[in-house]
Amino acid sequence: MSTPSKTCVSFTNMITLKKIVKSFVYKNQVWLFANQITNWFVNAAKSLPLLSKYINLPKGYYASSVEYWQLCQTKNLNDVTYTKFLPPSVSQRSSPKSISGETHWKFDGRYIHSNPETFVISIANGRVIGNAGTVITHDDRFLYDVSGIESSEHHVFPYFKLPKCKQVSETVAVLATGAGGKYFHWLLDALPRLEIIKKALPKGLDSIDKYIVNRGISAIPESLEILGISSNKLLFCDSNFHIQPTSLVIPSLPGSIGDPPAWVCKFLRENFLKNKADINTPSRLYISRAKAEYRRVKNEKNVVKCLSNYGFTAVYLEEHSFTMQIALLSNAEVIVAPHGAGLSNLLWCNPGAKVLEIFSPNYVNVCFWAIANQIELEYFYLIGHGKKSVDYFDPHLVHDDINVPIDELTLILKTMLK
Known part of the structure; x- marks a missing residue:
């Protein structure tokens, strides 16, 4: 059997592409029409005197x-x-602290x-x-x-x-x-x-x-x-x-x-x-997201190995009760963590404790910097490796995993711990 020519393959691909485009346009038109019908019914329903408590919609x-x-x-x-x-x-x-010469733009305009x-x-x-x-x-x-x-x-x-x-x-x-x-x-x-x-x-x-x-x-x-x-x-x-x-x-x-x-x-x-668990806990913590569904650290083994050289203990906060989480953070002197809900526990830290938050380049959220300021913590941050968007454009890729630059992590730890 002869092999189809490149022209034939190209023509076949064009036909396939046209079918895909036509299908997409058709489905999009159907979706828009359905959406218009839905909006019409919604607006019509709102005009009725009936209350949404019984059958209608809020007005x-x-x-x-x-x-x-x-x-x-x-x-x-x-x-x-x-x-x-x-x-x-x-x-x-x-101001937040980093090893970069410039502060990330997401902190701009947030000082007051x-x-x-x-x-x-x-x-x-x-x-x-x-x-x-x-x-x-x-x-x-x-x-x-x-x-x-x-x-x-x-x-x-x-x-x-x-x-x-x-x-x-x-x-x-x-x-x-x-x-x-x-x-x-x-x-x-x-x-x-x-x-x-x-x-x-x-x-x-x-x-x-x-x-x-x-x-x-x-x-x-x-x-x-x-x-x-x-x-x-x-x-x-x-x-x-x-x-x-x-x-x-x-x-x-x-x-x-x-x-x-x-x-x-x-x-x-x-x-x-005053209700924290009565236990002894490490003074240097790494809050891991290895058991989270998203925003995990890609090279966590290397990160944990680096941090262990400085006396850090990895913890998985989802394994602990509320009062245990309070105890862990209230006794911590230095905390390192990728951005995530576990850093909410900065609330329990003693004033003067140090925290390093690690971000994906495509998701920088400064809410924990805001909390750190209220508690008077010393706040540092580090941006992971990866393609960065232009300044003042936020791709907001909440689920992005993080690749931590170990050399930069080592440098910022030396700055924090001296």
């Missing part, structure tokens, strides 16, 4: 709780109250940070939907600023019908927030909402019957138990969650997501450091 959203409260005041709706906790404030940070006002808003006939603790007002709009989200296109809007609503004859407070089932966001975004309720309301926590919390990590019930809130007072939200309590109490988020103000760190340290 829209309020950008801020104070906007909603002020509107209620003009209508003499006294069953909606707004109580201030702390006024806006400013955080100031010191504005923290928003914090408050509690209480609503009669309010509802909570879904696994992020989304708040729906009495007039069927969701409350944007207390729902722990970053977009007005919230996940409740694509629903054609919300989950069945359960009536609850109690006063219920919302602690759950977006990503609150993960360690970092539970500690820094969700849990401090408890302190806002405690300090802002006249009766504090005594006025609350139940708390809505995220599902996820064991640290959620464990941390609340330490604060005196037993598991029988918890309502764990999920995608089918939809309740309407007699009174709904919603504290604001404690600050910008991933950028906690000083009072949050103080609250956590004052309440949890």
Whole structure:
């Protein structure tokens, strides 16, 4: 049998390519059409007088709780109250340290940070939907600023019908927030909402019957138990969650997501450091992500070998309880870690401890630098090997694994430890 000519192969490939392109265009057109139909039904449904509590969709959203409260005041709706906790404030940070001559651009503009006002808003006939603790007002709009989200296109809007609503004859407070089932966001975004309720309301926590919390990590019930809130007072939200309590109490988020103000760190340290596990732990720690699903260190064996020369012990924090993690970090003098939730435990370090955070060149997130400044830690960072994007463009490749340059790691360790 003769071999097809290059021209024939090329022609065949062109036909195949055209089929692929045609198929892609067709599928894309179908998707766009389906999306348009969905949007039409959604908008049509919103125009109906029916409430989403029964069959319809939320009618829209309020950008801020104070906007909603002020509107209620003009209508003499006294069953909606707004109580201030702390006024806006400013955080100031010191420069991070590295072996590079220039600071990475992601730190630019972050040396002075504005923290928003914090408050509690209480609503009669309010509802909570879904696994992020989304708040729906009495007039069927969701409350944007207390729902722990970053977009007005919230996940409740694509629903054609919300989950069945359960009536609850109690006063219920919302602690759950977006990503609150993960360690970092539970500690820094969700849990401090408890302190806002405690300090802002006249009766504090005594006025609350139940708390809505995220599902996820064991640290959620464990941390609340330490604060005196037993598991029988918890309502764990999920995608089918939809309740309407007699009174709904919603504290604001404690600050910008991933950028906690000083009072949050103080609250956590004052309440949890005294409950740390009573054990002896190493003074130099390497927090490994070898058991994580993503953002692992590619050359971890070489990294661990290098660090062992300087007396570091590798730890896997997911193997330890909440109080054990507190103990490990509270006794550490030097911490090295790739960027990840384990560094949330910098909260427990003693002022003056040193930390080296290692980033992928395509995912630099400075949230732990912000925490290190609040605790007065000495913060260093190192960028892993790999193709770097141009300055001021963030590819935000959250799952990127990290290749650590051992020579640079050695150099920065010598700088840190001298």
